[in-house]
Amino acid sequence: MEVSLARYQSISFDQIQNSCRFPSSIHKVFTAKPLFSGFCSRFSRRKWGNPFDTIKCFSLERGLQPQRPKPKPSRNTNPEWKETKETQIKTPSVGLCSQIQKLALCNRYREALELFEILELEGGFDVGSSTYDALVSACIGLGSVRAVKRVFNYMVSNGFNPDQYMSNRVLLMHVKCGMMIDARNIFDEMPEKNLVSWNTIISGLVDIGGYLEAFRLFLLMWEEFSDCGSRTFATMIRASAGLELISVGKQLHSCAVKTGLGEDIFVSCALIDMYSKCGSIEDAQWVFDDMPEKNTVGWNSIIAGYALHGYSEEALSMFYEMRDSGVKMDHFTFSMIIRICSRLASVEYAKQAHAGLIRYGFGSDIVANTALVDFYSKWGRIEDAKHVFDRMPCKNTISWNAVIAGYGNHGRGAEAVELFEQMFREKMRPNHVTFLAVLSACSYSRLYERGWEFFQSMSRDHKIKPRAMHYACMIELLGQEGLLDEAFALIRAAPFQPTANMWAALLTASRVNGNLELGKFAAEKLYGMEPEKLSNYVVLMNIYNQSGRLKEAAAVLQTLRKKGLRMLPVCSWIEVNKRSHVFFSGDKSHVQTDEIYRKVDSLVHQISKRGYVPEQKTLLPDVDEQEQRILLYHSEKLAVAFGLLNTMNKSPLQIVQTHRICNDCHNAIKLIALVTRREIVVRDASRFHHFKHGNCSCGDYW
């Protein structure tokens, strides 16, 4: 029985599983024994099913019954192609055409299109496939929708009758310039489609996130050709990564292996990416280890995988392995490494990556430079971040977002707002992240009116719907002005169910403004939404304690213990002389422990003269004396003391920590920055604190 997908539109899932059979050629491929033992052992635990059953059923489950396109007559039926101008075709200007071709070959696309304007003005030339091919390259190179429209319009109005090759090129031109509706029309109207046509349209769909439609077309393609190459596999594996469906990715993997493409370099790279994006870094590593020849993309993919899973150290060590293996590093590699350094606060490695970026000729890469802007601003060097930003030859919305967020995080809200406005003057379109950056900047710098103005303009002028994080920023902004009723009203007015972030922002606002009733209300909401999150219990307990309701506080503590929730050890780290030094609270494992503790004591003594009094209150009511003492030696204080002991230069000390900074440490570090005249940057679990001249960029609101 041949497969006819239309038959399955009204039958059940089980029926499909029982009756679906592929044409013999496909069947043979799918039922063949695994080709090599490594793969077999890896997957032997799972049922060795028909790879396409899963994909097909998965599509059908979502109501994606594949429908064949209507049969086409052999001639080109595209109505636009048929609109041939009834004019006499003139002889092409040979010199002009060859000039356009040469310019396109040298990637001088803009000039090629400028010459094309002469043809457009005169009209009526049949310039031939070679010139059209060059113009297609120019449009793709520039990614210009306007250019595509001009070229396509010229082709249609001058009666160009494309062959299979040129039809595919025209299709690709639309796909690469993001004109997917036009591309789809061209594809549907194509009289003859070959594997390249199918791959082109499917890849375009995957690019824009149309994964389900890509799978639908993939099934139709398979039905037509009973075959597909490594390109198709790579694209469909990318689609399964987009859907985060590891089961579908594994079926494609098995299928690729059975068709002899298991070790194909493109398939392997796509698999590494898919496995890591679907949460299995072990499988990604296995595919990587099995690559007969590891190329740049393979290395980049596995490094990205480790970075994605938060294994930054492992990612860095893979990077050094890559460098030692002699494989060429590219702008992807450097962009990732800079981002990893930014997360680890690893200054030395970031400097090396910055130097490598320039040495290898990627100094003007937009992604790497944006990562650098982010890195320098997180390192406390906002002027350096601005310097990199200003020197970027081209900038996109993401680059602007990075620099605006940088200024905002440093408490320089007015400059962030100025950059935001400059962005408009330079005709750059903001997105939801831009608004998050500017709202957050307004909130840090207490620019209440500007923040409110921007929040309102989001949907009114820019058609960007505020998300939960935008609401959380506004709640914070209102909280800083003491406008708790307005903050609560904003939560109630949100057109969606309030999220934990929004309640957390209201809780902070209530705590800072001393409104225990509202705080309790928000904390209880949080407690209900995230019952496994320990910090919510602690906050609620703290609120009960503060309002003198000790019985309720004790009940919360009991629930916490019954659930077996325990404090995870928190730590802070700082990089000095190319080495990261990690500290836990009360930690005495460091070789310089005695010196560090003496330094903390001396710093505490110094800042006591400026009014510092160690906090006696703790979050947990039954905390003992020893734990109370640990407060004096919290991990961030140890990291600061270590940094001051071991660095002489004026660079900011950069400390990263796994937890939120406590009130006591915040007060202490603020004064330490004042008495030592050093800038200290602390990135805690929720925000960025830039301590300078006895102040903090957060304005003591966190």
Next chain:
DNA sequence: TTAGGGTTAG
């Protein structure tokens, strides 16, 4: 014959 595939930044 040509053409179509995989990895980065906020």
